[in-house]
Amino acid sequence: MISNPLFHLKQYRIILGSGSPRRRELLKTIWSDFTVSSLNADEDFFERDTPEEICEKLAVKKSDAYTGSFENNELLITADTIVYLNGEVLNKPANSEQAIMMLQKISGRTHSVYTGVCIRTMNRTIIFHKLSNVTFAEISAQEAAYYIESCKPFDKAGGYGIQDWIGMAKIENIQGCYYNVMGLPVQRLYDELKEL
Amino acid sequence: MISNPLFHLKQYRIILGSGSPRRRELLKTIWSDFTVSSLNADEDFFERDTPEEICEKLAVKKSDAYTGSFENNELLITADTIVYLNGEVLNKPANSEQAIMMLQKISGRTHSVYTGVCIRTMNRTIIFHKLSNVTFAEISAQEAAYYIESCKPFDKAGGYGIQDWIGMAKIENIQGCYYNVMGLPVQRLYDELKEL
Numbered sequence: 001m002i003s004n005p006l007f008h009l010k011q012y013r014i015i016l017g018s019g020s021p022r023r024r025e026l027l028k029t030i031w032s033d034f035t036v037s038s039l040n041a042d043e044d045f046f047e048r049d050t051p052e053e054i055c056e057k058l059a060v061k062k063s064d065a066y067t068g069s070f071e072n073n074e075l076l077i078t079a080d081t082i083v084y085l086n087g088e089v090l091n092k093p094a095n096s097e098q099a100i101m102m103l104q105k106i107s108g109r110t111h112s113v114y115t116g117v118c119i120r121t122m123n124r125t126i127i128f129h130k131l132s133n134v135t136f137a138e139i140s141a142q143e144a145a146y147y148i149e150s151c152k153p154f155d156k157a158g159g160y161g162i163q164d165w166i167g168m169a170k171i172e173n174i175q176g177c178y179y180n181v182m183g184l185p186v187q188r189l190y191d192e193l194k195e196l
Numbered sequence: 197m198i199s200n201p202l203f204h205l206k207q208y209r210i211i212l213g214s215g216s217p218r219r220r221e222l223l224k225t226i227w228s229d230f231t232v233s234s235l236n237a238d239e240d241f242f243e244r245d246t247p248e249e250i251c252e253k254l255a256v257k258k259s260d261a262y263t264g265s266f267e268n269n270e271l272l273i274t275a276d277t278i279v280y281l282n283g284e285v286l287n288k289p290a291n292s293e294q295a296i297m298m299l300q301k302i303s304g305r306t307h308s309v310y311t312g313v314c315i316r317t318m319n320r321t322i323i324f325h326k327l328s329n330v331t332f333a334e335i336s337a338q339e340a341a342y343y344i345e346s347c348k349p350f351d352k353a354g355g356y357g358i359q360d361w362i363g364m365a366k367i368e369n370i371q372g373c374y375y376n377v378m379g380l381p382v383q384r385l386y387d388e389l390k391e392l
Contacts, residue, residue, distance in 0.1 A: 004342065005338055005365075029361055029365075030361065143201050149198050168225050168226060168375055169226050170383060172373070174370060174371070174374060179364055186364040187364065187366060190366075
């Protein structure tokens, strides 16, 4: 049997510091031996920061919220995904009205999705981000209402999930990494973990 | 309850003419009421044809293999996906050696994935294709061997699945439609079905 190319990770106790079930599923595909700890940090950011800075700083903030020591070879992975359009960060919609407003904003346009990632061990901190651009077709009022009622996208930045009905039916084009839009830039993360 | 935006499809008996479990899953997301019929046609093509022509003609060939009548409002969907690199079509690998050779070819390069689709009813035939470009990082011999052993990609054009380990760990960039690379350009199909 050929070993997983990330076999050297066996030496670490890996912790995914995220409550997102999507990040859990994605990480599992490249390395299954990890525990999950939902690290909560406020998601405030400076308006003058660039989207690259915002997503990286929020990933670091979540990492800083970890209260364990790193003395037993812990390796902590945290991430933050932001949806960015015309200089504005679209957060998670609090209710249907906000979700409808977000879908109206991204309808017929290209927006950017940035995921910042922080990998931390006792001796090292690696921070990076990945950008993907996503182009939606025009979303009708009926389509927005149907999506929000059937998928309830209230835990998703920008009010949509690329793996949901709306991602399949209404995304015309993506440029970058699909899994980055889901919440974790798996290819880049794999590369970084391979070099550890 | 808000109805599915494709509600008018209720008037048809929809048949997906494909044995691919991935196409079945993708179609189900936009419309769940269909039956599956695995239509087999030879996958021969003319070398002088363009990739656009090849994938569309193969989708039509599968449609032509349907032996039922269209008299009871049947609507038949067939599709064919080809992987194209440097003027060559990469088919499904017959064994591990062929799969390794294909992964060596796509390693560190950008290739094109074309899916041709044919929608047929008693009165109409709609044919289209969608192109997506996929860029792989360099794939090492160990990575290729690990992937082939763990995922056995022998039913996949080009020897890989974008939703598999290798698609997550080794695809740097995609430009186009992710679901097209999986085997069905869902957004474009949704648009065509909506206009029916």
